[in-house]
Amino acid sequence: xxxxxxxxxxxxxxxxxxxxxxxxxxxxxxxxxxxxxxxxxxxxxxxxxxxxxxx
Numbered sequence: 001x002x003x004x005x006x007x008x009x010x011x012x013x014x015x016x017x018x019x020x021x022x023x024x025x026x027x028x029x030x031x032x033x034x035x036x037x038x039x040x041x042x043x044x045x046x047x048x049x050x051x052x053x054x055x
Contacts, residue, residue, distance in 0.1 A: 002010070010033055017026040030037045 014026070014029050017029060027039065031039065
């Protein structure tokens with residue numbers, strides 16, 4: 001368990017990734033901070049894919 005002074009910046013970064021729809025960073029952060037988070041699939045989001053394709 002993280003102390004508040006360690007958890008707060010992580011939550012702020014997580015919130016920033018959510019607000020900016022930064023799926024790659026969000027995915028990375030979840031892997032980093034949630035011990036049992038083991039994604040089974042790639043990011044599957046139409047808007048994310050369009051953004052990645054530069055559209």
